[in-house]
Amino acid sequence: MSTSLAGRPPTGRAALGPSVVFAVLAALLATLFVATPAARAADGQITGLAGKCVDVAAANSANGTAVQLYDCNGTNAQRWSNPGDGTLRALGKCLDVVDRGTADGAAVQLWDCAGSANQQWVVTAAHDIVNPAANKCLDVRDNSSANATRLQIWSCTGGANQKWNAPASGGGGTNPSGFVVSEAQFNQMFPGRNGFYTYSGLVAALSSYPGFANSGSDTVKRQEAAAFLANVSHETGGLVYVVEQNTANYPHYCDWGRPYGCPAGQAAYYGRGPIQLSWNFNYKAAGDALGIDLLGNPWRVEQDAAVAWRTGLWYWNTQSGPGTMTPHNAMVNQAGFGQTIRSINGSLECDGRNPAQVQSRVSKYQQFTAILGVGAGGNLYC
Known part of the structure; x- marks a missing residue:
């Protein structure tokens, strides 16, 4: 090679008072209705912080349109596909890092699909959406859940503003080669x-x-x-x-x-x-x-x-x-x-x-x- 050589539960049955029963029921209901990225996405939506959606501003398909966080509304501006080629698409165009940026804070936008590295995204099992070229995560700017907050890439931190529910990478299905890498x-x-x-x-x-x-x-x-x-x-x-x-x-x-x-x-x-x-x-x-x-x-x-x-x-x-x-x-x-x-x-x-x-x-x-x-x-x- 060149340059190298080559818990068990308690058994007691103490009676529960009405207030305790109410509290338990309330906690159970809360777990059922709290919005989390893993529970909210539907119809092509990508959900994240505060249960809001990845959204194309004003449903505008022009190149350079901002991609932002917004209340989920079921419109085409929030319907994303993952066709299996590494891209995430809405309104016929691709999620794109502005000017092929790789630095923290580089904004994302909508742009004609070109197969370039700044349009490649990986949806991980940990609910990150990663741009491999920059080795950074899709991120909600300033950790804000306000409508119209711009999305960007940032070093992956595991924070709530970088967690998303989206279609799995590779377009679903099995890998016909049998290899663990599609x-x-x-x-x-x-x-x-x-x-x-x-x-x-x-x-x-x-x-x-x-x-x-x-x-x-x-x-x-x-x-x-x-x-x-x-x-x-x-x-x-x-x-x-x-x-x-x-x-x-x-x-x-x-x-x-x-x-x-x-x-x-x-x-x-x-x-x-x-x-x-x-x-x-x-x-x-x-x-x-x-x-x-x-x-x-x-x-x-x-x-x-x-x-x-x-x-x-x-x-x-x-x-x-x-x-x-x-x-x-x-x-x-x-x-x-x-x-x-x-x-x-x-x-x-x-x-x-x-x-x-x-x-x-x-x-x-x-x-x-x-x-x-x-x-x-x-x-x-x-």
Whole structure:
């Protein structure tokens, strides 16, 4: 890899007086009628603070129209759809962050759907609506429940002004691939990815390691998928780079001390693919495990998306690198995300060597677990 190695109830029956009975009944009724985001949404409404709705100002479909909080009224200005492509739509247009902003306080508006990162939203199981590009939550400005309060994005705090009830991401239904990450979620994770890194290529590669993201509870499965993809994102700049960018390093990855040498050439074993596989011995080991001659033809990793993904899964599931366990075992046995970092690049990043790089990986993992609707777990750092 480039830049990395590779309560029981009481039994008493004391009689309850009339005032106590009345209080109990009142409390029960209150629980039935308190408006909460999870109980109020209907007919495409997105409900939030004070039981009010996400609303397009004056039901105006013009580009740039403010999106605000308003009393729910059942009009088309409050009917939102989640078609499964990562967008939230009303009046035929998309919920959009103004000027592609990513800073706290960037307002949201209605705009023509363009497929851009500032129009991508993830509805999480925790009732957040997250813009992955900014890694921020849809938020009611100043925590105000007054009608016409503008909506914005803000760092996710878990506050009531960031909690919403909305259609689940992905348009509902099951994921036909069987993978815990849907194609819509994959696209939300990597809005600017290189076309080489296809979802179909990843799904095709899963058969090589059927235990990957398929072991333990549903939460553990999603956490492992998020952990793998977060590390992959870090290694490739968000699935942008297929090959190592520093060509000056290319001749350095041939260890002539190996009996098989470097038949593809001195400079042929540079970093490639989602985990940036490098060195002749890693190409040899990965190829042997996968039944592919990667020692003789390392270029297959940059030419075939399924092969590229298989090399990433090979390392994740079988190699400990500078760590003490494989990344797969780290997640399945709940050792924590930090141990995956140690196994991938611990000798250069862990134990205080490069905290900024560690934080980058952790932040991406937290973003991806939010997309998949699970908690990140503990032991995030190495």
